[in-house]
Amino acid sequence: MNMSELKKPKQKTRYINPYLGGVLLGLVLLAANFISGRGLGASGAAKSVIVATVNTVTPGHAENTLFYNEYNESHPEGPLKAWLVFQMLGVIVGAFISGAVFNRLKFKVEHSPKITSKRRIIFAIIGGILFGFGSQLGRGCTSGSALSGMAVMSLGGFISMAFIFGTAFALAWFFRKNWI
Amino acid sequence: MKPRLYLALFLIPLGLILAAVPADTTHPYKLSPQDLLEHVNSGMQYFSPDEVAHMIVSKDPSLLLVDVRSEDDYEKYHLPGAINIPLSSLLEEQWKDYINQDLRYNVFYSNSTVNANQAWMLSRQLGYQNNYVLQGGLNYWVETIMNPEKPASTSPNEEIAKYDFRKGAGQALGGGAVVETNSSQAAPALPKIAPRPKKKRVQGGC
Amino acid sequence: MGPLIVNDIITQNTNFFLAFIIGIGFGFVLESSGFSSSRKLAGMFYGYDTVVLKVFFTAAIVAMLGMLFMSLFDWIDLDMVYINPTYLWSTIIGGVIMGAGFIIGGFCPGTSFCAASIGKIDAMFFIAGMFLGVMIFAEVYPFLEDFYKGSFRGTPTLSQALGLKDGIVVLGIIFTALGMFWVGEWAEKKFHREEY
Numbered sequence: 001m002n003m004s005e006l007k008k009p010k011q012k013t014r015y016i017n018p019y020l021g022g023v024l025l026g027l028v029l030l031a032a033n034f035i036s037g038r039g040l041g042a043s044g045a046a047k048s049v050i051v052a053t054v055n056t057v058t059p060g061h062a063e064n065t066l067f068y069n070e071y072n073e074s075h076p077e078g079p080l081k082a083w084l085v086f087q088m089l090g091v092i093v094g095a096f097i098s099g100a101v102f103n104r105l106k107f108k109v110e111h112s113p114k115i116t117s118k119r120r121i122i123f124a125i126i127g128g129i130l131f132g133f134g135s136q137l138g139r140g141c142t143s144g145s146a147l148s149g150m151a152v153m154s155l156g157g158f159i160s161m162a163f164i165f166g167t168a169f170a171l172a173w174f175f176r177k178n179w180i
Numbered sequence: 181m182k183p184r185l186y187l188a189l190f191l192i193p194l195g196l197i198l199a200a201v202p203a204d205t206t207h208p209y210k211l212s213p214q215d216l217l218e219h220v221n222s223g224m225q226y227f228s229p230d231e232v233a234h235m236i237v238s239k240d241p242s243l244l245l246v247d248v249r250s251e252d253d254y255e256k257y258h259l260p261g262a263i264n265i266p267l268s269s270l271l272e273e274q275w276k277d278y279i280n281q282d283l284r285y286n287v288f289y290s291n292s293t294v295n296a297n298q299a300w301m302l303s304r305q306l307g308y309q310n311n312y313v314l315q316g317g318l319n320y321w322v323e324t325i326m327n328p329e330k331p332a333s334t335s336p337n338e339e340i341a342k343y344d345f346r347k348g349a350g351q352a353l354g355g356g357a358v359v360e361t362n363s364s365q366a367a368p369a370l371p372k373i374a375p376r377p378k379k380k381r382v383q384g385g386c
Numbered sequence: 387m388g389p390l391i392v393n394d395i396i397t398q399n400t401n402f403f404l405a406f407i408i409g410i411g412f413g414f415v416l417e418s419s420g421f422s423s424s425r426k427l428a429g430m431f432y433g434y435d436t437v438v439l440k441v442f443f444t445a446a447i448v449a450m451l452g453m454l455f456m457s458l459f460d461w462i463d464l465d466m467v468y469i470n471p472t473y474l475w476s477t478i479i480g481g482v483i484m485g486a487g488f489i490i491g492g493f494c495p496g497t498s499f500c501a502a503s504i505g506k507i508d509a510m511f512f513i514a515g516m517f518l519g520v521m522i523f524a525e526v527y528p529f530l531e532d533f534y535k536g537s538f539r540g541t542p543t544l545s546q547a548l549g550l551k552d553g554i555v556v557l558g559i560i561f562t563a564l565g566m567f568w569v570g571e572w573a574e575k576k577f578h579r580e581e582y
Contacts, residue, residue, distance in 0.1 A: 015418060015419055015426075018419055018420075021445075033389065033462070035396070035408070037390075037392050046516050047520050054521075054524075066531065067524035090406040092502075093410050106504070109508045110423060110508055121507070128487065128511065129518050131493075131494060132517060134519075135480065136480075138484060139477065142484070142494040151446050151453065153450060153543040155546075160470075163477070163481025180432050180434070
């Protein structure tokens with residue numbers, strides 16, 4: 001009896017208390033603002049990587065395309081010498097440390113038992129494309145625009161937050177099979 | 181006790197303190213876009229007496245001194261080349277071409293900085309560019325340019341060079357003589373002459 | 387005093403190094419709060435797990451309070467802090483597209499990097515999709531430029547838009563958030579789901 005209970009895979013994954021997590025995240029955000037005068041972000045780093053890649057792979061295309069042109073003009077030091085790129089490298093390291101500490105390092109496709117891995121991955125790609133596109137149009141993602149924007153009480157941050165979460169709530173019913 | 185209640189006990193008192201603090205002690209978050217643009221372009225609204233003295237002595241055509249005191253005060257004494265636009269008539273049509281232009285630096289001055297700053301605020305609200313304020317006003321001008329204080333001989337060279345310049349400028353501008361200023365306004369606390377800050381707001385966002 | 391970089395207290399390179407350190411903190415907190423699991427993230431929208439709501443709002447409020455207190459003590463010049471500008475319509479439409487991406491893909495950009503870093507393969511595909519999305523945006527940008535740069539509203543804060551003091555707005559946000567947390571915890575019991 002005891003043995004079988006021990007062998008049963010642990011149902012509860014251990015995470016820190018969300019309120020504690022929130023306070024810690026708030027302090028990190030505060031530090032970013034105090035040190036660098038700006039909030040956290042994520043999608044901006046993705047943009048930097050894309051611009052750097054296009055600059056290297058097809059420099060002609062970068063010159064002829066307005067988007068890359070504007071970006072390169074406003075970043076004379078090169079796209080990769082950006083605050084967000086360094087921050088994002090830190091994120092990858094930090095998440096890895098946390099995964100190692102809490103024993104969560106494992107290659108897997110996380111998906112509901114009701115759907116296949118393939119379906120999960122296809123939806124992940126579609127979601128990624130939408131998020132990538134939307135974050136450029138909306139000037140920042142959940143971290144850069146909504147969270148950091150709210151921390152400095154920017155009206156844009158609140159609008160961004162309301163529409164990201166509002167839309168996700170509104171569409172939740174259509175995609176329920178993927179998650180529950 | 182639930183973590184949520186701990187959180188509430190932590191956040192609500194802090195929030196109450198902030199809500200109770202008078203608004204003007206928490207600095208305004210930002211200037212309006214025009215203000216910001218102007219600040220970015222100009223550094224700040226102040227011209228230091230040294231800068232102005234230098235421009236007067238070198239007859240810099242880009243300087244226009246605007247005396248915003250009353251006509252009487254202006255008649256008694258005014259800086260070389262200054263025109264007189266009393267604050268009360270600042271918005272009259274005849275002055276519009278003077279304060280709304282993009283050729284010169286208009287430097288407003290009054291005895292202290294109060295009226296000059298008001299003139300500057302008014303013109304800025306109207307969206308006019310290129311208007312500035314003489315730092316410390318006439319009172320400070322008299323103190324620094326007309327009757328400069330000799331620095332101790334141990335002062336750094338910059339201080340001594342500044343003094344020499346001020347003395348020369350003061351003489352060129354008719355200094356030495358006691359200049360009357362409206363003494364009903366007590367001598368101002370000395371404003372710091374800071375170099376114009378060149379700092380800019382950080383560029384952020386994703 | 388603050389922000390340190392604006393006042394030349396630290397150099398640009400130190401700033402980049404500190405960005406890396408800040409990133410480590412960011413990544414660690416996100417992962418250890420469970421943001422590396424799309425199941426937990428999506429749980430927000432079905433009520434079975436509202437960790438996103440709790441972490442997100444607690445963090446925003448703590449940072450908000452911290453900034454205002456620092457400003458009160460003159461430790462930071464809020465004029466020099468980046469305020470996200472408000473471009474009304476591009477923010478709204480961008481937000482709608484991101485919301486759809488969130489519920490379909492199960493991640494947002496920051497969390498997808500965390501998840502990929504601990505080995506979530508779905509997150510890696512999400513990131514690939516995100517790169518693709520940015521490239522698509524780059525290609526259609528000339529057509530969207532007017533829309534993207536239109537409806538600029540300056541950089542107002544919520545308190546300015548409402549015409550209230552910062553402190554009052556923060557207090558209102560705190561009460562709203564605590565109310566939402568209460569609803570969230572209620573929903574977690576009502577819509578409970580087993581982990582997978």
